[in-house]
Amino acid sequence: MPHRDVVSATAAIGALTRRGRHRDALAMFSRVLADGVAPNEFTFGTVLRSATVLRAPRVGAQLHACAAKLGLCSNVFVGSALLDHYAKMGAMREAQGALEDTREPNVVSNTALIAGLLKNGMFDEADRLFRRMPERNLISWNAMIGGCSQAGLSEDAVNLFLEMCREGVTPNESTFPCVLTSVANAGALGVGRSVHASAIKFLGKLDVYVGNSLVSFYARCGSLEESVLAFKRMKQKNVVSWNALICGYAQNGKGEEALNAYKTMRATGLKPNNVTLLGLLFGCNHAGLVDEGYALFKAAEREQPGILKPEHYACVVDLLSRAKRFDDAKKFLEDLPFEPGIGFWKALIGGCQIHWNRELAESVAERIHALDPKDTSSYILLSNVYSAAGSWQSVSRIRREIKEKGLKRITGCSWIEVQDKVHVFFNGDCRHPQSEEICAMLGACLYTREDDQHEQSTE
DNA sequence: TTAGGGTTAG
Structure with a gap:
């Protein structure tokens, strides 16, 4: 009509x-x-x-x-x-x-x-x-906080949230997921706990969005107990909630737990999506569950081919090469339904480094250089393979090449939060005021661990 | 009848 x-x-x-x-x-x-x-x-x-x-x-x-x-x-x-x-x-x-x-x-x-x-x-x-x-108004504050959080400006997002509270604007259920994502990115467990408390204070009941962000936040800050607790407390759960839990286990090296959570999720009748599969593959990867991971990928290929993305294929390459199954990995790469990008070859060379596969590492490094002559990581990985194999001449040749080509490596960093303060460390960084004590303690820990491993292997 | 803000993976 x-x-x-x-x-x-x-x-x-x-x-x-x-x-x-x-x-x-x-x-x-x-x-x-x-x-x-x-x-x-x-x-x-x-x-x-x-x-x-x-x-x-x-x-x-x-x-x-x-x-x-x-x-x-x-x-x-x-x-x-x-x-x-x-x-x-x-x-x-x-x-x-x-x-x-x-x-x-x-x-x-x-x-x-x-x-x-x-x-x-x-x-x-x-x-x-x-x-x-x-x-x-509240929506303008949320737009600022959410925008910063998605742009990776975690500190700005958290500061805006604090400023908003100081100004007497009451946050709502849209505010908290953004803030929690930001504190998770910053690895600030203590700050996040306060945000959790203020969510309860302001909202009373937490909706599924806030709950999901909490599960993910705690897991990403390394507190699996609190993550699982937040998950169990959720009245309503959707696929994102399960993904947060599965990915949390995966990131913390708990592959078996991730698989178990997945089984429970299936039993509730929920269908996995691309993130679920990625979390599972990631978990299997880090726990060395090669067959389980590969089987999950194959099942998805049969039952839900629509959810497969290049990331999943890259994860499988990583899985196989870490498990020293180089022939399978190469075959898998040849059979890909698309042209593999540089990340695929990096996954393969990563396995070569672990297992000292010098020959394959060389040919893969050539491929990576052809795709991106400015890529430093493959040079570093290749030089690591050489040093592991004891070919020091090759190591110095690679180092010279890096220098001559003016390539810069991006320094990796890690951080830890102690009593609400985040401490950041770069590779070889001695600028922390307690640097000496930290190194001594790390040395002691590593020494004990090597001792343990030695005892285990002689048992 | 109506315009702006939210969660999970990398």
Whole structure:
């Protein structure tokens, strides 16, 4: 039945958008136009959302042109929706243009722009706008915190959260997942525990998003007990909750536990997704469960080929080469349904390093150099293979090559939190005030461990 | 009828 008036047409389109039927919403919009009904600012607000979710920039541009023809672009609803659409498509210039066309921009327009700026890596601009905008609400704070958290600006995200609380703005269920992801990234267990406590204080009941972030946060900070406890306390669990648990086990080297959790998850009737499989493969990898991992991959290939991504294939290469199954790994690489990127060869050379496979390491390093002559990691790995095999001449040749080609290695770092302070250490870093004591203690630990291993092997 | 903010893997 055709819609005669714009109000009922907009309501119908809005209902489709809310139900996630975005294609149908766009189709209905076209029909409404064909019926000769002129859309209003609310109609554009709704359909633009559908175009954004579908990531359809061409549809967005058509809608923009249509709104312009009707003289609606100065309206703040249309302006904000256009702004949000362009920002999410990564077209920041068009987003700014939409804001300039808006006659009276409000807190929504500014928040949409902030979110877009952060998504496109423009932190300083976003922060400047946030500081000077005339009105800020909870959603603006969440946009800043969430944007920083997703951009990896963990410290900024946590500081913003603290600032927000100081200003008396009450965080909601959207605030906490972002903050918890950030404290997890920073490895700040103590800070995260306080955030957990404040979530209980402000929210009372924790929803599935907050619960999932807690499970992941505790596991990523190495506290598996608290992670499992947070998981058990969740009233409602979805596939993301199970993924958080499985990945937590995997990251902490508990491959068997990850597999058991997966079995329980299947028993509840939930289907795994790509993240579940990745977590499982990762867990098997680190626990040396080669056959189990390979079997899971094969099962996914048969039952859910749609979830397989290059990362999963790379994990299998890693799994096989770590287990010294180089022939299987090479065969697997040859049979890949796509052209392997540099990461695949790095996974293979990693195994060569563990098992001192000098010949294969050399040929793989050649391949990596062909793909990316500036890549340092393969040089380092190759030189490690040589030094493990005792060919010091080759080691010094590689080191010379690295120097001559002006390649720089990116220094890895680790960190630990002690009494709410995070201490960061780089490779060979002696700048910590207690550096000497730390090294002495590490030495003592390593010595004891080697002793243990020696005792075990002579038993 | 209406525009802006959330979780898991790498």
